[in-house]
Amino acid sequence: MTRFPRRATALAAALLLAFTPWAAPVASAQGISPRYCSPGDQVFYVNGVRTQFAEAVIEATLLQDELREVRTPDEGPVTVTLIYNRTAIPNFQAEVQRVSPTLAGRLWNRAAQAASNAKGSLKGVAEAVAQDFSLEQIDVLRAWAAESKAEYDRMRYERRVSPSRAAELVARLEAYIAAQALVVGEKVNELADSEEVASMTSRIRNAIDRGQRVVLVGFSQGNFFVNMAYRNLSAEEQRSVAAVGVATPAREVAGGGPHTTFETDRVVGAIRMASEASGFAAPLPANARNQSPSPTTLSHSFTADYMRDGSASRTKILGDIQAAFGRVTPSERIIGSGAITATLTWGDQPDVDLHVFEPGGAHVYYSAMNGQSGTLDRDDTNSWGPENYVVTCERVTFGTYRIGLNFFAGYQPETARVEIRTPDAQRQFEVRLDQARGFSGDQSPVPVVNITVTQEGEGVVRFAIDR
Amino acid sequence: MARLRFMGALGVIAGLGACGPFACGGPPVSGPVPPSVYDTTIAGADSDNDGIRDDVAAFIDRTYRDAPQAIPHLRAMAADTQAAITLDFSTPAAGDQAQQIAEELGRTSTCLIGRVQDPAAAARALHAEVVNNGMRGEAYDQFDTLVSGASVVAPTAEERAAYCAGEGARR
Numbered sequence: 001m002t003r004f005p006r007r008a009t010a011l012a013a014a015l016l017l018a019f020t021p022w023a024a025p026v027a028s029a030q031g032i033s034p035r036y037c038s039p040g041d042q043v044f045y046v047n048g049v050r051t052q053f054a055e056a057v058i059e060a061t062l063l064q065d066e067l068r069e070v071r072t073p074d075e076g077p078v079t080v081t082l083i084y085n086r087t088a089i090p091n092f093q094a095e096v097q098r099v100s101p102t103l104a105g106r107l108w109n110r111a112a113q114a115a116s117n118a119k120g121s122l123k124g125v126a127e128a129v130a131q132d133f134s135l136e137q138i139d140v141l142r143a144w145a146a147e148s149k150a151e152y153d154r155m156r157y158e159r160r161v162s163p164s165r166a167a168e169l170v171a172r173l174e175a176y177i178a179a180q181a182l183v184v185g186e187k188v189n190e191l192a193d194s195e196e197v198a199s200m201t202s203r204i205r206n207a208i209d210r211g212q213r214v215v216l217v218g219f220s221q222g223n224f225f226v227n228m229a230y231r232n233l234s235a236e237e238q239r240s241v242a243a244v245g246v247a248t249p250a251r252e253v254a255g256g257g258p259h260t261t262f263e264t265d266r267v268v269g270a271i272r273m274a275s276e277a278s279g280f281a282a283p284l285p286a287n288a289r290n291q292s293p294s295p296t297t298l299s300h301s302f303t304a305d306y307m308r309d310g311s312a313s314r315t316k317i318l319g320d321i322q323a324a325f326g327r328v329t330p331s332e333r334i335i336g337s338g339a340i341t342a343t344l345t346w347g348d349q350p351d352v353d354l355h356v357f358e359p360g361g362a363h364v365y366y367s368a369m370n371g372q373s374g375t376l377d378r379d380d381t382n383s384w385g386p387e388n389y390v391v392t393c394e395r396v397t398f399g400t401y402r403i404g405l406n407f408f409a410g411y412q413p414e415t416a417r418v419e420i421r422t423p424d425a426q427r428q429f430e431v432r433l434d435q436a437r438g439f440s441g442d443q444s445p446v447p448v449v450n451i452t453v454t455q456e457g458e459g460v461v462r463f464a465i466d467r
Numbered sequence: 468m469a470r471l472r473f474m475g476a477l478g479v480i481a482g483l484g485a486c487g488p489f490a491c492g493g494p495p496v497s498g499p500v501p502p503s504v505y506d507t508t509i510a511g512a513d514s515d516n517d518g519i520r521d522d523v524a525a526f527i528d529r530t531y532r533d534a535p536q537a538i539p540h541l542r543a544m545a546a547d548t549q550a551a552i553t554l555d556f557s558t559p560a561a562g563d564q565a566q567q568i569a570e571e572l573g574r575t576s577t578c579l580i581g582r583v584q585d586p587a588a589a590a591r592a593l594h595a596e597v598v599n600n601g602m603r604g605e606a607y608d609q610f611d612t613l614v615s616g617a618s619v620v621a622p623t624a625e626e627r628a629a630y631c632a633g634e635g636a637r638r
Contacts, residue, residue: 044618045621052590052591052594052611053569053572053573053611053614054544054548054572054573054575054576054590054593054594055576055587055590055591055594056619057572057573057574057576057577057619057621058576058577058579058580058586058587058590059587060619060621061577061580061621061622061627062580062586062587063621064621064623065580065624068623079620079621080620080621081618081619081620081621082573082618082619082620082621083616083617083618084614084615084616084617084618084619085615085616086608086611086612086614086615194616195615195616196615196616198616199616199617199618203618301587302587303585303587304585304587304588425620426618467563
């Protein structure tokens with residue numbers, strides 16, 4: 001469901017964008033797969049909270065496998081890209097107290113009272129909980145229930161706890177999740193400025209610029225990010241983008257898209273309870289049934305519950321995504337789909353130049369704008385940029401493209417930004433430039449990044465971006 | 468009504484994420500607390516210096532003895548996660564290093580698909596073994612913060628086959 005964004009740290013800003021040069025199939029030694037030169041449809045999957053990085057990658061990969069199974073050849077390829085959002089919740093308790101100490105306290109007390117009164121069927125539930133304790137259940141307790149490290153560690157490895165203890169933990173968790181919803185309810189608008197949303201928006205725009213149809217799939221908390229990223233787009237851009245919500249805690253799906261939420265989804269149910277208590281907007285209503293018994297305790301797993309093999313929810317979600325593609329239209333302002341693109345921007349100092357040393361030895365810069373592989377589009381000498389170096393799919397060659405900068409003319413230190421896009425990756429680098437070097441810097445530009453194109457086995461190419 | 472609400476609030480039981488080892492059929496964790504939980508260092512014991520903590524290596528071997536095809540990938544993931552929590556977060560290079568670790572971790576994790584019954588649950592269970600106390604959890608949170616916002620293109624089955632037979636089986 002929730003995580004609480006902080007303003008970007010310098011380090012996080014440096015990591016702003018994407019990575020992961022997956023090995024990519026190619027049609028020939030000198031050509032890139034049609035997957036990239038004619039990239040087809042694009043899904044951006046945004047994970048829920050408390051989903052570790054590796055899990056989230058697996059979820060996105062399984063979704064891609066499922067979509068490829070249900071699509072016909074006429075529908076062309078589809079690629080799923082994960083936009084990861086973190087599990088870490090910095091300063092959570094302080095945030096809860098700051099946002100609503102009274103309400104958090106009330107929820108806590110109510111839950112604690114219910115737990116202390118546990119008997120009858122509730123005790124049976126508590127016993128079931130006790131018998132089904134798993135790692136993450138205890139892990140969630142870390143913020144609220146672990147009075148000491150030793151206690152936490154002990155609980156974490158005990159499969160069985162007493163029914164009364166289980167009821168107490170459940171009660172505390174109720175307060176935990178409700179309070180978490182409260183924090184998000186207040187802070188959700190701040191997501192618009194988060195690193196995750198910035199990353200998403202940039203990736204979506206790049207896909208639009210490549211002429212792709214885009215569907216955003218949010219799971220649980222990921223729906224907040226999807227909604228915010230969608231709002232960052234212009235009306236024209238939104239025509240190329242649709243959204244699909246799964247287990248959404250939000251009150252809407254961007255662009256009026258469909259959603260799937262189980263009646264038995266206990267996480268969304270708890271959020272709904274918190275919203276009723278707090279006055280924050282309630283999540284969209286439940287509209288689907290998980291199979292009985294639920295594969296998971298919470299009925300809130302993307303892969304095990306919502307996308308379970310043979311389930312109606314899986315069919316609905318895949319159908320929603322497919323239908324969403326039918327509602328959007330590719331952009332008419334396609335900028336291009338180069339195999340490699342390097343874009344330089346900077347501030348108000350007059351002249352920073354982009355330099356590229358290509359695998360074949362060519363040095364591409366303002367005085368030699370056409371290389372053996374790529375082309376520099378312009379030489380901006382009046383501040384800001386951009387300058388773009390583009391290698392088309394047809395002209396990319398194996399080897400290393402070395403990207404550098406020369407601070408040609410200026411009177412004060414400058415910060416330049418270089419954004420690298422390859423078929424599978426997008427990264428942004430900041431470079432501090434202290435002093436203009438003029439012509440003397442042309443032959444020894446400041447190194448920024450290397451892009452190495454290699455063949456990894458038959459028909460597979462890898463783009464590695466290394467600083 | 469109060470009871471119904473409370474029953475509904477069972478939704479809080481496992482937080483907001485996904486299923487866990489029990490709920491999704493992953494490997495159970497029970498028995499005595501492993502000594503590594505009480506380690507006084509984040510790194511813990513790695514007697515053969517292979518980047519995988521001794522207790523984690525034992526967990527993988529014990530839990531997946533019937534799925535040997537998954538073991539090299541699980542070991543690689545364990546090494547990546549161990550690298551993540553032992554990063555020196557005080558240095559400017561931590562961001563790039565975290566990114567590289569996440570890249571390898573993400574790629575390798577997809578090798579579990581088709582090799583274990585529930586790859587997401589297996590990844591989660593392995594993570595819990597490596598990040599098995601509060602100190603390691605805090606370290607992982609720092610890593611997690613550094614990689615938040617990153618994007619990963621899902622590999623196709625063809626790409627996974629090439630990677631998992633080569634670099635993805637490096638352990």
